[in-house]
Amino acid sequence: MSRDGGRMILWAQRPLLPLLRTCPGVAELMTHGDPLPRFDTHASLLSVPALLRTNEATMPRDVPY
Numbered sequence: 001m002s003r004d005g006g007r008m009i010l011w012a013q014r015p016l017l018p019l020l021r022t023c024p025g026v027a028e029l030m031t032h033g034d035p036l037p038r039f040d041t042h043a044s045l046l047s048v049p050a051l052l053r054t055n056e057a058t059m060p061r062d063v064p065y
Contacts, residue, residue, distance in 0.1 A: 009037065010045075 007027035012020055014031045021029065030036070043051055 006040075009039065 008025055009028040009030060010020055010023075010026055011030045011034075017029050017031060020026060028037070048054075
């Protein structure tokens with residue numbers, strides 16, 4: 001997304017922020033009460049794989065399990 005000029009901003013519950021800080025490609029994290037920045041579009045996290053046309057061939061397989 002960033003190579004195309006976009007920035008990924010995630011909104012999550014406060015207890016999840018430390019975990020999400022370790023995710024590559026996330027430009028900004030927000031939680032309840034934070035003012036929302038301007039944005040062009042939004043999607044729920046569970047919709048992202050379909051929006052990006054992710055399939056078994058495009059998923060990374062270098063995980064130890």
